[in-house]
Amino acid sequence: MTDGRLLKGEQTRRTILARAADIASAEGLEGVSIGRLATELKISKSGVFTHFGSKEELQLATVRAAAETFRRHVVEPALAAPEGMPRVRALYEAWQRYQREPVFPGGCFFYATVAEFDARPGRVRDAIAKAERAWSDFTERCLREARDLGHLTPETDVAQLAFELHALCRAGGANALLHDDNAAYARSAQAIRSRLSTATPHP
Amino acid sequence: MTDGRLLKGEQTRRTILARAADIASAEGLEGVSIGRLATELKISKSGVFTHFGSKEELQLATVRAAAETFRRHVVEPALAAPEGMPRVRALYEAWQRYQREPVFPGGCFFYATVAEFDARPGRVRDAIAKAERAWSDFTERCLREARDLGHLTPETDVAQLAFELHALCRAGGANALLHDDNAAYARSAQAIRSRLSTATPHP
DNA sequence: AAGTTAAACGAACGGTCGTACTTTCTTCTC
DNA sequence: GAGAAGAAAGTACGACCGTTCGTTTAACTT
Structure with a gap:
């Protein structure tokens, strides 16, 4: 257990949490029931219960697991890009990809x-x-770096910009799902692009 | 029953739906249970059930009731304002008011x-x-009127603009609730204002 | 390979869920 | 005010909820 292998329990726990996060994304955390997880994963109810x-x-463990998934799919790709606008762009591209993939x-x-x-x-x-909050702190940090590098105008209100891009x-994802309309992703991408360009120096 | 008085049943039905919409806004439509409505309203479970x-x-009746409430608080105030930008502004002001009032x-x-x-x-x-969809059709109609009156630039992509303002x-409402932070409303208002101004002629 | 510990099981608990009945009481209509 | 119509109560149902328990099986340790 000093090597990379997982104990049996930990493995099952991860399986449960992955399924729980999947269900929660579609039906909410209250839609995740212990009995349902047990049935779908072919584990006994008490077997599921004991883990938590x-x-x-x-529910708390599911939130943590989902945050980790989000980090892996969005934060890490952004960190792989160079600071400033490239990273900002990588960030929002990764975020949009994460929404439609669908993770x-x-x-x-x-x-x-x-x-x-x-x-x-x-x-x-x-x-x-x-x-x-951790997520918006991260986006604000990336935007601030871009501003400090001169990739965004000095007057840029970073918190406000982060709020708008977040919204x-x-x-995009919400509309696409509700109306079965992939055009919403394009609208979202276009809006982000043009909002960023209003904060970009010498057009 | 030709006058304005309500039949007893209709009255109870409305009471139930109003409460159902209140619960749903905070805990979702699945959080609305027949037994809970019965307990809170001091009606028997079957008394609630029979109405639907x-x-x-x-759930469907609750959605309809909420749509009617929304219409009364947002659409009607907008229609009371003159066509064009005044109506557009009235619209988004009413919407923001509706979110924080709280209705x-x-x-x-x-x-x-x-x-x-x-x-x-x-x-x-x-x-x-x-x-x-009915709601965004309405906002698009108002924005289109404003454009046709020359209150917005002719190139304005109405659907795109409606999408962004909607977002x-x-x-604003979501962030304010999640983080107990009224500043989110201000951010939202500011974003809407400046987005509208980018589509307004001769700055 | 044996010994120990962790993981999963299966049955049962009190509750609440939505739904189906029948029965009792109000309310409206004539 | 009598009769018809409608609203609400009451009771019961099976299904599932989260939780607890004692038992059994599997996995890891040495």
Whole structure:
């Protein structure tokens, strides 16, 4: 167990969480039931339960697992690009790719769960909010770097810009799913492109 | 019954639907259960059930009721303003007011339910999608009028603009709720203002 | 290969879910 | 005010919920 192999339990736990995140992206975290996971994964209900000890812990673990997936699909590709505008562009491209690929069958895990828990105080909401905050902190950092390198105009309000790009990106995925209309992705991409260009020096 | 008075049954039905929409805005349409409505409204479970005949019909009726509420709070105020930019501005102001008032305790009913059902085919999703479509058709109509009156530049892509404003407006409410941060409303308002100004002639 | 620990099982719990009945009471109509 | 129509109550159903328990099987350690 000093090498890379996984203990049996850890392996099962990951399987459960991956499925839980998939379900949650499409039907919300409340749609994830222990009995359902057990049936679909052909494990006993108690076998699923023991890994987490409570429904809430399962939900929290699912949020953490989804955040890790998000990081791998969006943050890492961005970090692979050079600082400044290239990284900013890589970031939003990766984000859009992640939404339509689809990494999660129900679109973005966080779009679904934010809407589900934003008005429901508790540990789950706090965990989701924390993941969201970490993500927007990261986008702001990338945009700030771009501004400091002169790739964006000095007056650029980074927080405001991050908010707007966030809104535009999320809306693309949501509209595409709701209306079965891939054109929404294009609209989203176009909006992000032109919003970024308004903050770009000497047009 | 030719006068304005309501039959007893219709009155109860409305009470149920109002509560159902309130719950759904905060916890989703699946969070609306017949037993819960019965307990909270001090009616018997069967008393609630009889009005709709099935859970799905209750959900569909809730969507219709919420759409009517939305229309009253957002569409009507906009129609009261003169065509062109005044109406466009009235529209987005009313929308933002509706989100924070709050008309629904969990923010926008449609933000919550779209995210819940966008990846779940069925009659409920279709009803939500239809309401959304009616709404964006209306915003596009208002923007088109403004363009035709010369209040927006002739090249304005109305559908694209509507998409972006929609995204920005929704994001304000969502962020404000998730992070308990009223500044999100201001960001949203600011984004809408500046996006509209980019489509406004001779700056 | 044996010994130990971790993982998964299976059955059962009290609750709540949506739905199906029949019965009782209100309310509207004439 | 009597009769018809409608609304609400009451009860019961099977299904699934999260959770607890004691037991059994599998995996890891040495």
